[in-house]
Each structure stands twice: as C-alpha cells, then as structure tokens.
Amino acid sequence: MFFHKYKYGLLQTIRNKELVFWALGFTIILGTLFYAAFGNVYEKDEVFEAIPVAVVENVQDDGFTQLLSELSQGEDKMLALNNTDKEKAEKLLENGDVEAIITVDESITLSINSTSDNISVSIVGSIVNEYNTKSALFEEIAKTNPEKLPQATEAMNVNIDNVLEEHKLTDAPMNPYTDYFYNLIAMGIMFGSTFGMTIAINSQGNLSAIAARKCVSPAKKSVSAIADILAAVTIVFACSAITILYVKYVLGVELGDRLGMYILTALCGSVMSVSLGYAVGSIGSMGEKAKGAILLTVTLLGGFLSGLMSHGMRQIVEANVPFINKVNPAAILTDAFFSLTVYPHYDRYIRSIIGMAVITVICTVAGIIMTRRKKYASL
Template identity: 35%
Template structure:
C-alpha cells in the first residue's frame, strides 16, 4: 500500500506546474540573473594602476630622490601609478578636472604636496604613498645629520626595505570569492522553497480544507501513512530539483563548490529534508487557509535569504556580528554557511556544526508535525 500511494502521489505532485515553476524554474532563472549581474564582481576588485600626475617644476627637477622613487613605482606590470608629467599647475588642474588623473603631486620648496578631486580608494593610496615618502625622507635626513657616512653603507636600501611583522593566515586553502555567497544562499532558498511541497502534503490530508483531503481521510489507509508516502514522493521531486540546480550552477555557470562533491550532495539532501519538514510543520501548526500558510512560508524563506546575504552580501556578516543568535536559528543561513564551509575551510568542524543544527531543526519539525497531525479527528466528512 505504501508503494502504491507513493507512486500516485508522485504522479499527482509532478503535474503541479505552478509548484514546479517556483521550486525549480524560478531558482534556475534567478541563478542566471545572478551570474549576469555578479560574474565581474571579483575582476572589478583587481588592482589597476592609478592615473596620477606630477608637476615638473624647478623643485621637482632638483629633487632627485623623489623623481627616482616616483619613476620606480610607475614601471613594470605591477606598477602603482600610470604617471603623467605636467609642465604647469594649470595643465595638471585641467587633467584633474577632466578625470584624466585621480590626483597630482607637486613640490613647493622642500614640501611634497598632493591635490586630489574627491575621495576614494585611488586617492587614499596616493595619500599613503605621499605620507610614506615624507616619513622615509625625514628619517634619512635625521640619520645623515648624525652619521653622514651612512649613505655609503646602504642607507637608502635599508629605508626602502619595508618589512611586516604581522603574518596573515587563512582558514583554508581556497581563494576567497565574493560571488559564491550569492549562489550558495540561492541554493539554500531553493531548499526552503521545498516547504511548499511539505505544505501541500499537509493540506491534502487536512479534511476541512479540501475535498481531496476528505477523500484521503476516508480511504482505507491511515492518514499518517498517506502523509509519509506523499512526503517521500515530494522529497524525491525536491531533491531532484536541487540536483538539477547544482548541476546547472557547476557545469553551466562554472560556480565552484570545492573538491568535496559527496559532502555537497549530502548538504543538498539535508537541506531538502529541512525545507520539506519546515513546510509541513508550519502548515500543520497554522490553523488557517492555504493563503496564510503560503504567506508565512514565503516570508520566512525570503527573510532568511535576505539575512543570509542573498540580496546584500554584508548582511550575513552584520547579523553574525551583532545578532549571532539570529544567524544560528536561520535555516537559510545554516545551509549557506555549510556550502561555504565546504568550499573555503580545510577543517570540517564548522561544516559539522551547521549540519548538526539543521538535523536538530529537522527532528524538531518532524516531531512537532507528528504530534499535531496525530490528534486531528473529524466528527463527519
């Protein structure tokens, strides 16, 4: 009887075109739009040489040290500046006004000055360069006043040799990728959209909501067995849809999931069970019509997606910093973080913590649904 109900529930569910659209086609379309919008996000953050200018006045020509340093940082593929030499201040101001340069240096007396238009990363780098040069120049002058022979013992090389005593460490061997969180949260949202399948299974055994549910309740099979068979059919459909989404992201859009394919598939399966059980629990607990149940599931799914960084990437980190409890009770964030942990971290500790929390939610939702459904009785149908 279980297999018989499973097969017919599967045929019934797969013919629901509206549900298939929202749980399969909509995430695929959204993934395509994300790819078109965010694919160049990482390349935009690649450093490009800054268009900078310098006024070639008499003071600049006499300052051999500054000319040498500025020329050195304006050569090679990893150069800091694309340097343009202006013959006068008026010329440099004209370049700055027309945005041909981000700023220009000029020397007045013995002072190095910087003129910029507006503020931004390029302007900050130019200011840092000027500050560093002033610092080094003052240091050299102080040393030469006390030890004039230091110039013959590699003073300039020592001053220009900057060392950092802070070691940067990474949590994993993978390179950080700003666009991955958008796609991982999209997968998590698709898993939570599986809650609509869970809602459908509850509605189809809730005899006071539909004629179909009334017929199921008078059929010679226990409603919990019918619900379990239908839920298994819904899970097969939902997990297949998530696999199609993963395949499209990986093979079609070249989204990187790391080298742990088995764990990725396990996470997708647990996410599917989580979405299905969540939808069933909310639908069983809410004693209203289908419209209210749908609104609640949509609000939780989209609200959780927003807090996990699907719309604004920094939102995920703001929630983790200021409201950490909200991050741990948000199923979309748990799924998103599980996928990113597999990609970025060598250790599985963070991944296991996320999976443990999701499994705990699944047990809670399933137990709550069982306790509610088993008490449903109808005086007449």
C-alpha cells in the first residue's frame, strides 16, 4: 500500500507541470537572470571589495595601527579605512557608509548596527578579536616571563599574512553575491510547501471529490499522508539538487567545497517545506482558496523576513526580533546555507538543521492529527 501510494504520489507530483515549474524552472530562470545581471561584477573586483570601516583612535596603539595599515594597502586590500572622530564615525555607520566602527581605547572595540553586512562584520570582528587576544597574551607574558617574549613572538609568528590567513572563515569565497544564489535555492525549496498543501487538500473529504473517495477507502490516512509527503519531498529535493548543480556547474557560481552539505541542507529543507504546506493545508475547515492564501502569506512573508527578496533583511530581523528568525522556516533554511558558506565549524549549521527537524515533526504530526479519522460538518 505504502509503495503503491508513493509511486503514484511521485507520478502525480512530477506531472504537475505548474508546481514543478515554480520549484525548478522558475528558480533556474531566475538564477540565470541573476547571473546575467551581475555576472560581470561577480567575476571582477566585487569579490574582493574592501570593507569600509571607520577608525576612531582615542589612544595610540602602534601595533594595531600597523596592522590596519597593512590590511588597507595593496590591490587585494581587505579594509577601506576612514580615520575620524566618534561622532562622525557614528554618522557614517548610520548612513551605511561604513560597515563597522573600530574604536581604539585601552582595548580595541567594534561597533556595528543592524544593517551591517554579516560577512563583513564577521571578518572585521575576527581581526579585532584576534588582535585583542594576542595583545593581551603578550602583555601577560611581558609581565610574568619577559625573557620568553622573543620565543612567544616567534611561536605565534605574528605577521600580517598569518593574521589574514587565520581570519579566513571558510574555504568558500567571501562573495556577497553568493547570498543571492543560496537565497534563490532556498526560495525554490520553500515552493515545495505548495506540494504539501496539495497533499493535504487531497486528503480532506470536505475539500475535494478525490479526497472524499480516498476517505471512503480502507487506506489509513496517516500511511497515505506519509507516502504522499515522501513522494513530494523526493521531487522537491530533486528540483533543489538540480538547481544547486546548475548554479555551481553551469553558472559557475562558487558555493565552496561543501557541495554535499549543500545537498543535505536542500534535503532537510525539502522535508520541512512540504511538511509546512501539509500542516497549513490541514488547518480547520476553511476552503482550498483560504488555505492557499494562508500558505502564500506564510511563505512570502517568511521569505521576505529571511532576506529571500531583500538582501540584509534577516540581519535586521535578527537585530530587532531575533525570535522570528528562530521560528521562520525560510530564515532557518537560509541560515543553514549561510552557515555553510561562512563558518568553518558546524555549530550554527547544526542549530539550523535541528530547527528544521523540529518544524518538520511538528507540522507532520499536527497535519496528520488534524485530518485523520475525521467526519466533516459539511461537504
């Protein structure tokens, strides 16, 4: 029974041209348009654009001044410095002219605001933290074991190149335009929620004649639902995997060396997305149109808040209402891709995957409970 339903679930889904277009065709077309729109920029110097930073020096720190000087020179300079006073620096940050303010006091501090670019802030933050950590260490060694200072210096091999290397977050390229592509992949996956809703509609006897026929049969709704969900997940996942491969190999967008993890994330996202649609489609006794409108609102609003339509929106939400990013499926999915692209470790990525798993379980169980063994008040 399960495989019978799964097989026909696959056939129905793959032959639903409209849904497949939105999940695959649309994302591929949009991805190609993205590439055509900023392909040149992508290939040239935008990738290595220096991060604009305001520097407020309240005290003299020769070491740090030298470090900044090294980082802001040459063709592949990392920082574009603007030495100024505190007031002007705050204005520059507010206007978005700089991504962060580095204040040199007894220790070096970093100020950002909600619109600061996440990647830029991560890079500058890492430089500042590293400098603070190492200068504190040298200070400690100078106080307690001054004779070992030369060995310590040698051991740490403090030079600018090394600092630069250590601050590299991941092997993936630090390209702001990569954001657009993984946002696009995430958007395609979120379209999968429509597949989930179709499954829910076709399992409620008050919403479609097909569902009524299924309800009259001895097939258990939970078994049917799981088979249909898995079939839809298979198609959504296949669409997203094709999109990822297209973006990476056809368009040549560098997604880093974690392709397998990207694909895994797409799988988790597909499961979550279909489950979400299934749960929304199972709510209450509303008609198909009303449920469709709710799902559209949930996915579009979620997509907007997660930055799928507006770059940087997720950071704004994170700064002001972080809870939304923790429950918004689109934001969790985007964050998983972001974590893979930016961070060398998996802590944040695992949090995102757990978030997706929780949403999947809640949505699937809620959907099944809402639809099983049900008599309807009206048909």
